[in-house]
Amino acid sequence: MSERIRLGLVGIGKIARDQHLPALEGDDRFELVATASRNASVDGVAAHKDIESLIAGGHDLNAVSLCTPPEGRYDQARIAIEAGLNVMLEKPPAATLTEIADLAERARAHGVTLFTTWHSREAAGVEPAKAWLEGKKITAARITWREDIRRWHPGQEWILAAGGFGVFDPGINALSIVTKILPDALLLDQAWMEVPEGRASPLRAKLHMRSGGAVVTADFDFLQTGPQTWDIEVDTDAGTLRLGMGGSILQLPGETEQKAPDREYARLYARFADLVAARESDVDVRPLQLVADAFLVGERTIGETFAF
C-alpha cells in the first residue's frame, strides 16, 4: 500500500492525547481523518459520537485504532472488522479471552489486520534484552512491579471492580515484556492475591511461574508509596540482566545503563502500518492469558478496606 492509511481514532481520552495523537502526527504513513468519542474531539478532525457513525461518515477509512476501555471494545472491533477495516487495539485487547479469540477469527474471515498492542514491549530496552538473552541459559527471573494506585489511577474505582484486574492492570505490562524476552513458554504454577474487603480485584499479587528450567516470580503491589519500581531481572549463565523503569532502561552485566527516549507508540503504529501492508495480523493473547490463569488457579485473601 503506497497510499496513506486513512485512520479513525476511537476513544479520545488521556492515552489518546498523550500517546496516540503524537505518534500518528509523527508517522506519515497515517492520516488521521476522523475520531469517535462520546464527549471529546480533536481540533481540525471530523468528530463522531460513536463508531457506527464514524464508519458511516464517508471518510473512506482503511483502519481504526481503539483506545476506549476494554469492556466495550469487542463490539466496536467487531463492527470495524465486519466493515472491512484493519483494527489496532489498546491493551488489554478485550475484556475476556473468548472475545479476543472471536475477533481474531473474524479478522481472518474478513481478510483484515488485527493488532493487539502491548505498548511496554516497545520500551527501548526490551528488544535488546531479548537479543542478549538468546542462546544464554536462563536460571531465574524476577518481576517487581510496585506502584502507587493513588498516584497513577486517582479515583479510578473501576480498576478494583470486577473485570478491572486490580494490580494486574499495570502488572500485565510486565507480563507482556517477559513473554516477549524469554525464549521458552512462560507457564503459571501458582498465584496469590490480596483483595481489599468490599472490592473485587486485587491490590497485591504474587505469581510463581516457570519458563524452560527457570523459576520466574512476580511481585505486584499497588500500594507502593515513595520510590516506584517497574523492574525485571533475569539471571543467566552470563550474569544478570536488569530492565528498569518499565523496560526503558537496560543494564547488562558489567556494562553501563542503556537508556533511550520513549518511542513506544511510534513503534506500535509503525508495526501496525507494516502489518496492514503485509495483510497480516498480530494477535498475542499470552499476557492476558497469564492473568486469567492467575485468577483461575490463584488463592485469594481478603485485605483491609481501601479508599482512594
Added chain:
Amino acid sequence: MSERIRLGLVGIGKIARDQHLPALEGDDRFELVATASRNASVDGVAAHKDIESLIAGGHDLNAVSLCTPPEGRYDQARIAIEAGLNVMLEKPPAATLTEIADLAERARAHGVTLFTTWHSREAAGVEPAKAWLEGKKITAARITWREDIRRWHPGQEWILAAGGFGVFDPGINALSIVTKILPDALLLDQAWMEVPEGRASPLRAKLHMRSGGAVVTADFDFLQTGPQTWDIEVDTDAGTLRLGMGGSILQLPGETEQKAPDREYARLYARFADLVAARESDVDVRPLQLVADAFLVGERTIGETFAF
C-alpha cells in the same frame, strides 16, 4: 494407518476403569499395551509407575491417553509429545490455558496428534441437537446444572481448593455442549460466584453470556439435593429444544424424547483414531476459556462454610 494404535493409558483411577478401559476394549483400532499409575494396574497389561518409564518400556507405543488429574498433565503430555507420541487428554485438558496453548504448539512442531476431549459433547443428544439448531433463529438459552457435590465428589477436598474449579468442574461439561451446539461464538458478559468461607473455589455460580443475538444464562449449583438437573434449553423461532441428563436425552418441540445408550468414550476413542490416521489435532479450549473468563471478570461473595 492400517495397524492398530499401540496405546499407553496413564492414570488408572475411577474414570479409567469406568470409561476408558471398556471403550478401548470395544475398539479394535486400539491395542492397550501398557499403563502408568502410581498405585494401580490393569490385569494382564504391562504396568509402569510413571510416564517416563512407560515410554522407555520398549512397548513401541503410538499414543498415550492421559486420565490423571489436570495439575500434572502438562508435564506428562509434553514428555509424550516430545517422544513423538499422539496424545489424548481427559477434560479439562490442563490446569491453565497457557499450558494447553503451549502443548498445541509443541504437538504442531512434532507433527503428532493432540486431542483435548470433552466427553459430554459425545452424549447421544448433542449431535442431533446441533443439527436441528442449524439455520434456526436462536433467541435465548438456559443452562441449569445442579448436582450434589457430596454424592458425586464425596470427600474430594481438592475440588474446592485453588485450581479445583468448584462447581465449574461439572459446569464445564455444560459449557462444552453449548459451545458445540450454538452456531455463534459464546461470549461471557458477567459472572457471579459464591465461595464458601475458608475455601478457594465456588459452590455456586451464575453466568450471563451472549451468542449472536441470544442471551445465554447458566445456573451452576453444587448443593442440589433430591432430583439432580443437567439441562440445557434453547429457544428458537421453531420452538424450544431441550437437552436433559447431561445431553443424553433430546426433546425437540412437539416430538417425544429421544434417548440412546451412553457411548461417550467409545465416540471419543473413535475420533482419536480418526485424528491419528489423518495426522490432525483437535484442540478446543473454549469451555475452559469461558471458565477462566468467569474467574477473571466475575464477582465473588463468601458463603457459609462447607464440609463434606
